[in-house]
Amino acid sequence: MDWGTLHAFIGGVNKHSTNIGKVWITVIFIFRVMILVVAAQEVWGDEQEDFVCNTLQPGCKNVCYDHFFPVSHIRLWALQLIFVSTPALLVAMHVAYYRHETARKFRRGEKRNEFKDLEDIKKQKVRIEGSLWWTYTSSIFFRIIFEASFMYVFYFLYNGYHLPWVLKCGIEPCPNLVDCFISRPTEKTVFTIFMISASVICMLLNVAELCYLLLKVCFRRSKRAQAQRNHPNYALKESKQNEMNELISDSGQNAITGFPS
């Protein structure tokens, strides 16, 4: 079990996301998970071994390292990626529940005119409306909250995003104020800024997706209200209008082929 497992979970959600959601998934896996695995883990690999303090006192280096790095950057990023990816599972669970209910009704003989068989129900793409819209929007909202919280925790724990090359430490059992040197501080700062930027981009994508979903709902409601005012026999025309809306304004329901899902 590794990052591939998360990829398998989230890839399944890809089918039911908007276009912005699909871009978000790409950014997460290429610019954050991949960078973490192939580059950042190597940079932080020797962080404790090469943390050197200017003292021979046993235990001083351990105590100082623990004081300055309560949780390593790498572990914080891994947790952030897991927390930020999991709200998407809410959507997956909702879709699975919806399909289960539809299959149950089909077996009772209720939706025979809509679907040919059970396979058809499984293949049908579920649209983001009704209760699924609320689930999807809440998942995006939670993603934004988690991203912002982890960025704040980072800032709070390490007093900013820049790593100094020397730290002064005077904790027991260090005999006096000793100089402690972090290994590769510049490289670590570069990667920290890279990961923070990727985090900010993901947050902006989530905000854009949220605005898109809200605008879509307002647009649909205003069209319906306008149609009801203008046409008395609106109910007859509504089905045709819905089909037009589907064609014109609903550009967020594409399935991307060739993407691992």
Added chain:
Amino acid sequence: MSWMFLRDLLSGVNKYSTGTGRLWLAVVFIFRLLVYIVAAEHVWKDERREFECNVRQPGCETVCFDHFFPISQVRLWALQLIMVSTPSLLVVLHVAYREGREKRHRKKLYVSPGMMDGGLWYTYIISLIVKTGFEIGFLVLFYKLYDGFRVPYLLKCDLQPCPNTVDCFISRPTEKTIFILFLIITSCLCMVLNFIELSFLVLKSHPVRWLNLRERLQSHELITH
């Protein structure tokens, strides 16, 4: 989840590329990605452990290493590989968008969603330009950061807390220089392939595109992308 993920993503690009594009992919997979994974990573593995300065002052080695290697060459190589590969995904996204549109309208809108005409041609050209831009950018960054492409065997360092100007020795400087030269050559080869592909696409479609544009203007039709 590692380089295999990138490899799987890029394999999907193969279907929609030109012949030169496929050659470019092969060069990237074999001469850059494979060489990186099986060789280059191991050459730089012990770079910090084997970096030695002629001093016993704690912290001097750490500070000197950080000064001479703000970001490791092998990490720059990895970032370059990732950045150079991702513009190709724009083409995959565009083709998928076209296929989605055809499915929704339930009729044939394009000769073939993967055929390079209309907007897909522009997307492909943009992806080539961005790829070349990244290649040049990373080579310039490499040159600026390390004062050239050679790795010296000895560096002089007098930063705090080093007591005086100390000699610091880099591990495997010759092997690292050879691999960096290899990286430069494959990078230049990929850039040349990108230029060839760009010229080929522009020259091939130039008469056809202008003819289409005139026809379109005459009949007041807009081909949507």
